[in-house]
Amino acid sequence: MTQDKVTLAMGAGGKQTAKLIEEVFAANFDSPLLTADDAAVLEPPRGRMAMSTDGFIVSPSFFPGGNIGKLSICGTVNDLACMGARPQYLTCGFVIEEGYPMEQLREIAASMAKTAAEAGVALVAGDTKVAGRGQVDGVFITTTGVGEIVEGAAPAGAAAKPGDAIIVTGDIGRHGCTILLARDSFGIEADVTSDCAPLWSSVEAMLKVTHDIHTIRDATRGGVGTVLYEIASQSGVGVELDASAVPVDPAVGGVCRMLGLEPLYLACEGRLVVIAPAEVAPALVEALRGCPHSKGAAIIGKVTNEKPGWVVLNTELGTQTLLPQPTGELLPRIC
Amino acid sequence: MCVGLSAKVVRIADGMAMVDASGAKREISVQLLDDVEPGDYVMVHAGIAIAKITDEDDHEADEVMEALLA
Amino acid sequence: MSENATKTAAQILASYDGPHLRIMEVCGTHTHENFRLGIRKLLPEQVDLISGPGCPVCVTPVGFIDEAIWLAEHDVTITTFGDLVRVPGTTKSLAAARAEGARVQVVYTPLDALAYAREHADEQVCFLSVGFETTVPAACLAAEQAHAEGIENFSLLVANKTMPQAYAALKGSADVFLYPGHVHAITGTKLCEDLVEQGVSGVLAGFTAKELLTAMAVALAKAQQGEPFFVNAYPRVVKPEGTPAAVALIERVMEPCDSEWRGLGNIPQSGLALRDTYADLDARKKFGMPKIVGKANPGCRCGDVLRGDITPRDCPLFGKVCTPLSPVGACMVSGEGACSAYYQYGGELR
Numbered sequence: 001m002t003q004d005k006v007t008l009a010m011g012a013g014g015k016q017t018a019k020l021i022e023e024v025f026a027a028n029f030d031s032p033l034l035t036a037d038d039a040a041v042l043e044p045p046r047g048r049m050a051m052s053t054d055g056f057i058v059s060p061s062f063f064p065g066g067n068i069g070k071l072s073i074c075g076t077v078n079d080l081a082c083m084g085a086r087p088q089y090l091t092c093g094f095v096i097e098e099g100y101p102m103e104q105l106r107e108i109a110a111s112m113a114k115t116a117a118e119a120g121v122a123l124v125a126g127d128t129k130v131a132g133r134g135q136v137d138g139v140f141i142t143t144t145g146v147g148e149i150v151e152g153a154a155p156a157g158a159a160a161k162p163g164d165a166i167i168v169t170g171d172i173g174r175h176g177c178t179i180l181l182a183r184d185s186f187g188i189e190a191d192v193t194s195d196c197a198p199l200w201s202s203v204e205a206m207l208k209v210t211h212d213i214h215t216i217r218d219a220t221r222g223g224v225g226t227v228l229y230e231i232a233s234q235s236g237v238g239v240e241l242d243a244s245a246v247p248v249d250p251a252v253g254g255v256c257r258m259l260g261l262e263p264l265y266l267a268c269e270g271r272l273v274v275i276a277p278a279e280v281a282p283a284l285v286e287a288l289r290g291c292p293h294s295k296g297a298a299i300i301g302k303v304t305n306e307k308p309g310w311v312v313l314n315t316e317l318g319t320q321t322l323l324p325q326p327t328g329e330l331l332p333r334i335c
Numbered sequence: 336m337c338v339g340l341s342a343k344v345v346r347i348a349d350g351m352a353m354v355d356a357s358g359a360k361r362e363i364s365v366q367l368l369d370d371v372e373p374g375d376y377v378m379v380h381a382g383i384a385i386a387k388i389t390d391e392d393d394h395e396a397d398e399v400m401e402a403l404l405a
Numbered sequence: 406m407s408e409n410a411t412k413t414a415a416q417i418l419a420s421y422d423g424p425h426l427r428i429m430e431v432c433g434t435h436t437h438e439n440f441r442l443g444i445r446k447l448l449p450e451q452v453d454l455i456s457g458p459g460c461p462v463c464v465t466p467v468g469f470i471d472e473a474i475w476l477a478e479h480d481v482t483i484t485t486f487g488d489l490v491r492v493p494g495t496t497k498s499l500a501a502a503r504a505e506g507a508r509v510q511v512v513y514t515p516l517d518a519l520a521y522a523r524e525h526a527d528e529q530v531c532f533l534s535v536g537f538e539t540t541v542p543a544a545c546l547a548a549e550q551a552h553a554e555g556i557e558n559f560s561l562l563v564a565n566k567t568m569p570q571a572y573a574a575l576k577g578s579a580d581v582f583l584y585p586g587h588v589h590a591i592t593g594t595k596l597c598e599d600l601v602e603q604g605v606s607g608v609l610a611g612f613t614a615k616e617l618l619t620a621m622a623v624a625l626a627k628a629q630q631g632e633p634f635f636v637n638a639y640p641r642v643v644k645p646e647g648t649p650a651a652v653a654l655i656e657r658v659m660e661p662c663d664s665e666w667r668g669l670g671n672i673p674q675s676g677l678a679l680r681d682t683y684a685d686l687d688a689r690k691k692f693g694m695p696k697i698v699g700k701a702n703p704g705c706r707c708g709d710v711l712r713g714d715i716t717p718r719d720c721p722l723f724g725k726v727c728t729p730l731s732p733v734g735a736c737m738v739s740g741e742g743a744c745s746a747y748y749q750y751g752g753e754l755r
Binding site for chain 3: 185186187188258259260313315316317319320321322324325327328329331332333334335
């Protein structure tokens with residue numbers, strides 16, 4: 001029997017569950033570490049390890065440039081990468097709404113497998129639950145990852161120092177903009193795709209240049225602006241940005257102008273904020289530009305000891321102003 | 336008050352126009368303006384074109400300053 | 406702007422040695438952009454920028470939010486600009502009502518609100534019509550279309566306002582008005598010219614860095630000369646005659662009425678209401694809404710801020726119980742509000 005929709009029976013633990021796992025997950029997640037036993041049995045990482053977990057809900061679950069599956073791998077892989085950790089093992093938990101199309105589920109699993117392979121991480125365990133219609137919105141995924149920290153690397157949010165350069169690994173706000181457009185709430189069309197990408201290769205390239213990288217953060221929800229405010233607060237430093245140096249895709253800029261939004265607060269899913277001594281920054285940018293997902297890397301500002309806790313913008317008029325702090329839900333400003 | 340967007344008219348039909356602001360496109364009403372043609376720039380507010388404009392502000396600033404100093 | 410014009414403008418600002426000058430940013434977007442661009446840093450000590458009443462969210466009385474929530478709680482879908490969602494009413498905001506199950510849709514234009522109504526024939530859909538002359542035509546267009554098409558599940562909750570009476574009410578509270586560029590794109594420049602006769606000076610300003618820099622230079626240079634003046638520094642958008650079709654549209658659909666402005670009180674004939682022809686689109690009539698009078702937090706001094714009588718810092722709630730994350734007054738919740746701007750750019754103000 002082939003079914004084209006997920007049913008409650010598929011989550012009941014019987015034959016149908018086995019079939020769902022077989023058809024969708026086992027077919028895609030082909031790893032000797034992933035077995036039918038109750039837990040994965042693994043070699044521990046050498047040295048120190050990093051561990052992270054993240055839940056993913058995104059509506060719509062498919063969007064230009066990716067889907068929730070790709071997102072769920074990138075999110076956790078990037079969290080590990082930000083600690084200087086090579087992603088090693090990943091587990092995933094699915095909560096699927098009754099009636100969800102099998103075809104889409106297969107596509108999500110295929111994206112996860114592809115992205116995991118690219119990131120060099122093994123999917124070693126998984127769980128599937130089916131919830132009644134309306135209890136979840138389509139599909140929710142939680143991933144947990146373990147990575148091996150490269151010896152000598154110790155990036156941290158509290159380690160930014162005055163004089164450091166601030167790098168962003170590409171143009172900002174594309175994921176947030178893509179989702180906003182995909183929801184079609186505002187009738188706007190633009191050729192924008194999500195920046196969703198696994199970034200270990202970019203971090204690895206930087207660590208080959210130097211281990212002296214003070215902070216790496218992935219700018220997800222809240223965007224680059226929120227991350228910079230977090231770092232400014234954690235490190236007790238000021239952040240000074242050159243407004244004109246922050247890379248923004250023209251179409252993303254157009255959407256933002258249309259809706260009165262600030263690109264610095266739009267979500268990214270494949271962009272890092274990197275803080276490192278000014279003298280190594282150009283070499284880091286060069287290394288980043290040689291990687292597939294950070295070709296647009298640029299230095300956007302510096303860390304200062306003035307105005308600790310604040311993000312200051314150098315404006316096009318040569319004046320300085322503060323970046324307004326984020327206030328939660330992004331609402332278009334019209335009147 | 337009144338966030339405005341300058342955008343280029345791409346096409347027009349029945350009082351509605353597709354406008355483009357650096358690649359962000361949206362349909363708006365151009366009913367209130369006469370003689371709008373594709374290629375024109377308009378100031379858009381809350382989904383309607385409120386004025387036909389010239390695209391750039393360089394020339395404008397020069398003129399205003401010249402008049403001021405005259 | 407050529408290099409030269411920029412330099413000249415900056416020189417004018419730097420070399421101003423005239424009297425103390427209060428320039429009122431009538432328009433909230435000017436407040437917003439002036440902060441964003443750090444314009445204050447370029448102005449001499451004796452020039453103050455004060456925020457005016459041109460933020461629809463700020464001058465709309467608390468009771469309007471209460472009315473919207475009343476509708477939402479009577480199974481009406483609320484469509485609104487994003488600006489209003491977080492504004493506190495007497496007991497809650499629309500965001501809070503939405504969390505409790507109210508249907509609140511954020512729209513880009515009232516025309517989308519009408520489209521939503523067309524697509525959801527089983528819902529009553531109300532658009533919250535706030536804003537000045539710039540925004541009114543879009544609402545009128547939606548009303549006219551709804552009326553023409555006989556759409557029965559669409560209505561408007563109207564609290565639109567017009568600027569001329571506000572200028573009169575504010576006369577004397579500033580030395581120079583920075584006139585709202587997009588309001589006058591609709592209404593033209595005649596009013597500004599007439600105001601010169603009454604001794605009221607002003608510059609009509611655009612919103613880009615160059616336009617604001619130019620407008621400031623014009624304001625200072627003219628003020629130094631001492632005579633009342635008006636200069637249209639936004640000619641690429643604002644024509645002397647404005648946009649006559651928009652003015653005609655407003656007149657067809659709406660008529661003047663007395664209107665309550667937060668901070669300024671009741672200003673006769675400064676508001677707009679739907680004409681009788683469109684009475685079936687008036688949400689207050691359609692749903693038999695009782696008279697709702699909102700109650701603002703008694704400690705909130707948005708009113709004094711809007712009149713330019715105090716700066717936000719002088720309000721006892723400012724930055725303590727009232728912050729952008731948990732705003733008490735409208736001037737804190739609107740991105741264009743003076744309190745929000747002062748708070749957000751706090752360390753940067755003189």
